[in-house]
Amino acid sequence: MDKTIITVVGKDTVGIIARVCTYLAENEVNILDISQTIVQGYFNMMMIVDMQKSIKVHDEISTDLTKIGEELGVIIKCQREEIFNKMHRI
Amino acid sequence: MINIYEVAETNAMIEHENLDVRTITMGISLLDCCDTNLEKLCRNIRAKITSLAKDLVATGEAISREYGIPIVNKRISITPIAIVGASACHSPEDFVQIAVTLDEVAKDMGVNFLGGYSAIVAKGMTKSDELFMRSIPEAMARTERICCSVNVGSTKTGINMDAVKIMGEIVKATAERTKEKDSLGCAKLVVLCNAPDDNPFMAGAFHGVSEAEAIINVGVSGPGVVKYALEQIKDANFEVLCETIKKTAFKITRVGQLVAQEASRRLGVPFGIIDLSLAPTPAVGDSVADILKAIGLEHAGAPGTTAALALLNDQVKKGGVMASSYVGGLSGAFIPVSEDQGMIDAVEAGALTIEKLEAMTCVCSVGLDMIAIPGDTPATTISGIIADEAAIGMINQKTTAVRIIPVIGKGVGEQVDFGGLLGHAPIMPVNGFDCSVFVNRGGRIPAPIHSFKN
Numbered sequence: 422m423d424k425t426i427i428t429v430v431g432k433d434t435v436g437i438i439a440r441v442c443t444y445l446a447e448n449e450v451n452i453l454d455i456s457q458t459i460v461q462g463y464f465n466m467m468m469i470v471d472m473q474k475s476i477k478v479h480d481e482i483s484t485d486l487t488k489i490g491e492e493l494g495v496i497i498k499c500q501r502e503e504i505f506n507k508m509h510r511i
Numbered sequence: 512m513i514n515i516y517e518v519a520e521t522n523a524m525i526e527h528e529n530l531d532v533r534t535i536t537m538g539i540s541l542l543d544c545c546d547t548n549l550e551k552l553c554r555n556i557r558a559k560i561t562s563l564a565k566d567l568v569a570t571g572e573a574i575s576r577e578y579g580i581p582i583v584n585k586r587i588s589i590t591p592i593a594i595v596g597a598s599a600c601h602s603p604e605d606f607v608q609i610a611v612t613l614d615e616v617a618k619d620m621g622v623n624f625l626g627g628y629s630a631i632v633a634k635g636m637t638k639s640d641e642l643f644m645r646s647i648p649e650a651m652a653r654t655e656r657i658c659c660s661v662n663v664g665s666t667k668t669g670i671n672m673d674a675v676k677i678m679g680e681i682v683k684a685t686a687e688r689t690k691e692k693d694s695l696g697c698a699k700l701v702v703l704c705n706a707p708d709d710n711p712f713m714a715g716a717f718h719g720v721s722e723a724e725a726i727i728n729v730g731v732s733g734p735g736v737v738k739y740a741l742e743q744i745k746d747a748n749f750e751v752l753c754e755t756i757k758k759t760a761f762k763i764t765r766v767g768q769l770v771a772q773e774a775s776r777r778l779g780v781p782f783g784i785i786d787l788s789l790a791p792t793p794a795v796g797d798s799v800a801d802i803l804k805a806i807g808l809e810h811a812g813a814p815g816t817t818a819a820l821a822l823l824n825d826q827v828k829k830g831g832v833m834a835s836s837y838v839g840g841l842s843g844a845f846i847p848v849s850e851d852q853g854m855i856d857a858v859e860a861g862a863l864t865i866e867k868l869e870a871m872t873c874v875c876s877v878g879l880d881m882i883a884i885p886g887d888t889p890a891t892t893i894s895g896i897i898a899d900e901a902a903i904g905m906i907n908q909k910t911t912a913v914r915i916i917p918v919i920g921k922g923v924g925e926q927v928d929f930g931g932l933l934g935h936a937p938i939m940p941v942n943g944f945d946c947s948v949f950v951n952r953g954g955r956i957p958a959p960i961h962s963f964k965n
């Protein structure tokens with residue numbers, strides 16, 4: 422497993438999840454979990470994905486998702502899971 | 512599994528509360544570079560640093576992108592040059608040549624500072640140490656990225672007052688030599704007592720002789736995160752206050768630990784320590800003074816400041832120590848003036864004086880830091896200030912330091928701007944009474960009684 426957390430924050434609009442999921446599928450990135458909520462009035466989605474079989478390296482996926490985010494008017498971040506695990510789990 | 516709220520909390524710290532890893536500092540031993548020929552020594556130094564640190568900046572940037580955490584500085588610390596250059600240097604100018612070489616190497620490696628243009632003279636000075644110290648003004652004038660430190664005392668050895676006297680003169684001479692840049696040279700020159708061998712923070716970083724061939728040390732930061740956490744518990748009692756600081760320090764430090772381990776793995780260099788410091792920057796919201804305000808003071812410097820800083824420093828350590836496998840360096844809260852907008856505001860409001868800052872250095876991790884003083888301050892007065900700080904460090908078994916800038920041509924009420932991370936500052940008044948007879952006595956102050964523990 423090569424777990425990465427993808428977060429999408431911004432104004433809600435049609436097709437955000439579809440667009441991100443399609444991109445991930447095209448690049449053989451497996452989605453393990455999706456959750457979403459509204460935090461301080463903003464659409465907030467988190468995906469836990471496995472990038473072990475990904476066609477592209479982390480940096481490329483991250484750059485591509487940033488661009489997709491710009492097109493959708495949301496901020497998409499792609500961070501390795503360890504930073505969250507380290508901070509919130511002993 | 513990690514949930515969305517935890518992810519949102521971490522990202523809010525990064526995006527809104529200035530959470531970052533302040534520095535990845537690679538410590539490099541230059542002991543095997545020593546040679547009697549100065550040219551050869553400089554070649555050896557260049558080759559050694561390049562071979563170990565060539566991927567440092569790129570690795571830091573890659574980690575930063577993959578984890579989504581800013582890593583602000585990538586830096587290098589080296590074996591104190593007074594030791595490395597001892598057999599090759601026969602004049603201050605010879606040492607300056609090493610400084611110039613180091614500056615070029617720092618630029619080639621893409622690091623913003625290289626620390627270790629240093630001497631350890633806590634008990635006595637060798638001939639080389641003294642030549643080195645005399646080279647400092649010229650070295651600081653002719654380099655951009657070199658940081659310089661001199662350790663003049665320790666709890667184990669006492670205070671070398673001969674070195675204290677010389678360093679007062681050297682600080683003044685460095686200010687004079689860099690006066691066209693508002694005496695900027697002094698912003699990269701620090702005089703220490705009980706200097707740690709593994710400090711990743713500038714200007715006092717060097718790679719001590721007790722250290723390994725090469726090591727990765729990481730300095731964390733995050734005053735903005737602590738301030739935000741405290742603003743959520745405005746009316747809470749001290750128990751809740753302290754628990755909140757501890758928990759926040761734990762979270763901040765865990766990020767530093769992750770970055771340090773990852774940098775160590777990728778660079779093939781062992782992990783040394785995490786320095787658990789709250790290091791402010793001039794950016795709004797990245798201030799230790801603002802934490803003191805969030806604890807309940809109108810300004811840093813108000814009565815209660817020393818107590819508030821003492822509890823902050825202690826809770827940061829308590830929270831951070833469990834988050835990291837190895838803790839070292841300075842670890843605590845930094846209280847520089849020019850690098851902390853809240854401190855600058857406090858000075859301008861008349862709330863904070865050098866004497867109060869001196870009291871604060873008794874309970875925090877460093878000393879009188881980035882304080883601009885009038886350019887006509889006598890060298891002996893600067894030596895007196897250094898001696899006072901060194902005494903606080905020696906007696907309290909802690910690191911203390913003096914990084915003051917006598918700004919040539921400027922006086923109290925005027926401003927000085929160093930730019931970037933070094934910030935800007937109002938020039939603060941210094942006690943004008945004379946201490947030259949004390950400073951000129953010569954010799955050493957003996958080690959304190961509680962240093963004899965054998």
